Amino acid sequence: MSSLAARRGRDLAAEGVCVLPMGGAMSVGRFARLLGPPGLGLRLTGLCDEGERRFYTRGLERAGAARQEFFVCAADLEDELIRALGVTRVAELVRAEGDLRALRTFLHQPAQQGRTSQQQLRRFLGTKKGRKIHYGRVLAEALDNDRVPAPLDALLTSL
Numbered sequence: 001m002s003s004l005a006a007r008r009g010r011d012l013a014a015e016g017v018c019v020l021p022m023g024g025a026m027s028v029g030r031f032a033r034l035l036g037p038p039g040l041g042l043r044l045t046g047l048c049d050e051g052e053r054r055f056y057t058r059g060l061e062r063a064g065a066a067r068q069e070f071f072v073c074a075a076d077l078e079d080e081l082i083r084a085l086g087v088t089r090v091a092e093l094v095r096a097e098g099d100l101r102a103l104r105t106f107l108h109q110p111a112q113q114g115r116t117s118q119q120q121l122r123r124f125l126g127t128k129k130g131r132k133i134h135y136g137r138v139l140a141e142a143l144d145n146d147r148v149p150a151p152l153d154a155l156l157t158s159l
Helices: 002-007 025-035 050-062 077-085 089-095 101-106 115-127 130-141 150-158
Strands: 044-051 068-074
Touching: 002 068, 002 130, 002 150, 025 044, 025 050, 044 050, 044 077, 044 150, 050 068, 050 130, 077 089, 077 115, 077 130, 077 150, 089 101, 089 130, 101 115, 115 130
Parallel strands: 044 068
Antiparallel strands: none
C-alpha cells in the first residue's frame, strides 16, 4: 500500500495515515470501537473481501461506526492482484522470490487439478503463514500504475 502511494507522490505516514493489519474480519468491531468514532475518533477505511463484507457491516454497525467506508475486493486482494498482473507475471514473481519449487509441488496436489491457474495461484498464496502478506507487497510493487485494481485504487484515492 505505501509503495503504491509513494509512486503517486504520497507519503502516507507524513499525511497521518496509519495502515494496520487487523488479523481478520472478526476483528473489525474491536478495531472500530477502539479507533473509530466511539473510541479515538479516527476516520477508518480499508479493504475487505466480498465474502467478509457482512462481518464488516455488522462489526462497524455494532461499534457505532457504520458510516466508515470500506472497499470490497471481488474475492480477496490476492485475486485482484493476480487478475491485474496476469498469471504469467505472478508465476515469474514467485520464481524470482525463490518459491518456484514450492509452487510446483503445490500444483501437483490432487486438490489443485481442475482449478484454473488463477485459482491455483490464489490458493498457493494462502498456504503458508506470512505468504499472503509477503506476496501482497511483491505483487503490489510489480503493478503498473494503470493496472491498480479498482478497490485498491479507490482506497488510495480516498485517503
